[in-house]
Amino acid sequence: MAKEARPGTGEQAKQLALAKLRQAILRGEMAPAQRLVENELAEQFGVTRASVRAALIDLASEGLVERIPNRGSRVRVVTxxxxxxxxxxxxxxxxxxxxxxxxxxxxxxxxxxxxxxxxxxxxxxxxxxxxxxxxxxxxxxxxxxxxxxxxxxxxxxxxxxxxxxxxxxxxxxxxxxxxxxxxxxxxxxxxxxxxxxxxxxxxxxxxxxxxxxxxx
Amino acid sequence: MAKEARPGTGEQAKQLALAKLRQAILRGEMAPAQRLVENELAEQFGVTRASVRAALIDLASEGLVERIPNRGSRVRVVTxxxxxxxxxxxxxxxxxxxxxxxxxxxxxxxxxxxxxxxxxxxxxxxxxxxxxxxxxxxxxxxxxxxxxxxxxxxxxxxxxxxxxxxxxxxxxxxxxxxxxxxxxxxxxxxxxxxxxxxxxxxxxxxxxxxxxxxxx
DNA sequence: GTCGGCAAAATTGTTGACAATCCTGTTGGC
DNA sequence: GCCAACAGGATTGTCAACAATTTTGCCGAC
CATH class of the missing domain: 1.20.120.530 (GntR ligand-binding domain-like)
Structure with a gap:
């Protein structure tokens, strides 16, 4: 688990999206409970939707985002x-x-x-x-x-x-x-x-x- | 080949693949360190490769399988x-x-x-x-x-x-x-x-x- | 005026094809 | 005979389009 996340090296598109997304969430650039639309993220990070999707699945299993079937992803708020x-x-x-x-x-x-x-x-x-x-x-x-x-x-x-x-x-x-x-x-x-x-x-x-x- | 659409279930393909794969691994039906080829699994479970892929990402974060970039997935052996x-x-x-x-x-x-x-x-x-x-x-x-x-x-x-x-x-x-x-x-x-x-x-x-x- | 249903828009889930990468077996040179 | 470079095949990573689902705005009935 937790494959190395080194933003510096030139990695695969999915891992790049994953690193960027994680960084954005950890920095608090995403408002709490903000909706994470796959298309928007894909355009924002310059990768395809499939990569964003895979990254979101990873982040969901890390507990950073919440994924509801057919309803999208949101940054998880920790009470x-x-x-x-x-x-x-x-x-x-x-x-x-x-x-x-x-x-x-x-x-x-x-x-x-x-x-x-x-x-x-x-x-x-x-x-x-x-x-x-x-x-x-x-x-x-x-x-x-x-x-x-x-x-x-x-x-x-x-x-x-x-x-x-x-x-x-x-x-x-x-x-x-x-x-x-x-x-x-x-x-x-x-x-x-x-x-x-x-x-x-x-x-x-x-x-x-x-x-x-x-x-x- | 017999890709019956299963009209009644309506379950998500990915979650179905995930459940089947997990069950197979937990039951020990997969030999230790066996290679998990996405195409084979896709055909075996009657879902598409993308679904298998998503399931594998999930299982990797659970520690049940090991994913090496560009080299595939294997069931993780616990020493x-x-x-x-x-x-x-x-x-x-x-x-x-x-x-x-x-x-x-x-x-x-x-x-x-x-x-x-x-x-x-x-x-x-x-x-x-x-x-x-x-x-x-x-x-x-x-x-x-x-x-x-x-x-x-x-x-x-x-x-x-x-x-x-x-x-x-x-x-x-x-x-x-x-x-x-x-x-x-x-x-x-x-x-x-x-x-x-x-x-x-x-x-x-x-x-x-x-x-x-x-x-x- | 409010509630229920209906259609359109937005978003996710899925599919098949294409490109990049890696392993393997072979060939050629030394 | 041995090692390096090289094609061949297999497998994963990526992409754009399609289908299914949910949400939303709207219209009409009560």
Missing amino acids: VEEAVAITECRMVLEGLCAAKAAVEASEEQLAQLTELGEAMSKAVADGEPVTYSELNNELHSRIQEFSGQQVAEGLLERLNAQLVKHRFQLALRPGRPQRSLSEHLAVIEAIIARDPQAAEAAVRAHLGSVIEAYRD | VEEAVAITECRMVLEGLCAAKAAVEASEEQLAQLTELGEAMSKAVADGEPVTYSELNNELHSRIQEFSGQQVAEGLLERLNAQLVKHRFQLALRPGRPQRSLSEHLAVIEAIIARDPQAAEAAVRAHLGSVIEAYRD
């Missing part, structure tokens, strides 16, 4: 309840990754985590929520990578794609980075200490607080 | 390592569901679980591994359903589809049902006791033993 449910799944899956990472990661990789933690602290101290948000994503990705759990990684990639909007909004909330930071540092610390149970607990605590934040 | 990784994900996700079910389930639903547990005990006592395996699936499904966690349910559905073969093999292993049974009963007991932490721990213990069993 707050869904965001909470998704984050609950993230909670356990990232917990698994963190626990495995605490056991599997190399010393070099642990050093990378330490570095990331320092960069995040600096971003918060400097009051740069966007940079912090990016480092945040980076940290989560790295933990997944270091865990070697590719199945969980794939599932999380899909889940996160549905949350981009909510996550971004959350990062801009005043006071949120400070709290988030300390939770993240706790995760890093537990992994470096090679304590899988503590790492899992720390991740859960963190995402638990994210869930609380969503519920406003 | 033992992958089966373990998948089960690790099931472990945490079903743990989440069990914990939520322990809180959310109605009294009536708890009664259903009790019933299921008794049926499973009987199946083991009667030495009917197939019946037991079916009840086993039923139990897992019910717990997911009772949890109300639709996101996790969707993820698990996808993961389980990839494991059907391994799960079935496991069920037929001598001595396995006995051990499995006691673990399942522990899960049921914890949920009925409305103890989410114990329920999660019991599910994890169970799937942990499944992982051990896979590693032979």
